[in-house]
Amino acid sequence: MKTILYSSILLILTFFTGTHAQAQHHTKHNYVVLTKKVPQLQPILITAEKLKEEDGANFGNFEVIICGKEIGDVTDPSKIREFISKAEKLGVQLVACGFSLNKFKVDKKAVPKKMKVVENGILYNFQLQKKGYKSLSL
Template identity: 60%
Template sequence: MKMYFLSSIVLLLALISSPANAQVQDEQQNYVVLTKKIPQLQPIFLTAETLAEEDGNNFGKFEVIICGQTVKELTDKEMMQKYINKAKEQDVELVACGFSLNKFGVDRKDISPEFRVVENGILYNLQLQKKGYTSISL
């Protein structure tokens, strides 16, 4: 009986410290935020900064998708530069919704090259969620 108990303890410890379990603990935490308002970028960057501190080495990617009528504001390069600088500082990727750009007549050449354009921001957000990204829409 004593041997059975000791064997069970050894097996339990082996399972707890297995490489598969360690891999789950070291998994990167990725985030995506879909927003329709440029002023929300400031609190989004603060959130990215806090999550990076909390997650430490497990902090992965942080992407912000800008959709809706607010994409018109992306053409104001002077106003957008402060957000672009902050995004670079926080290692946040800025993404523009191509569908919104088309719908509201914004030429892709008129927005800063720091923005990556995806064809459909909502679809892209859902695809990232399928990959395990934590997502919120504002």
């Protein structure tokens, strides 16, 4: 009787341990980067590309939030067009901080349509971190 009981416990533990390990293995890796300068998108997007290669099927979402006094650069096609194109190819979401747009009097209508605008970029960053996103601020 003891043998059956111990065998049953061992079988159950093996099943749950194996299931837990599989669940961890298939977890998506999500990333968020907060930056103040559009030119920093170059190394950020290179990083996203490398992480996408490394993570393979486990690569999840990658978002880049642009905040600060240079937010107006997102409305200059010569400064942002190439980055939007590369981000789109990589599946990276570019995000403009609405608080910065308002503070520095940048017309939200001038923000490229392919960019997401959030009310407060810093708050949005924290909200993504609470969802498990790995975060970096530059």
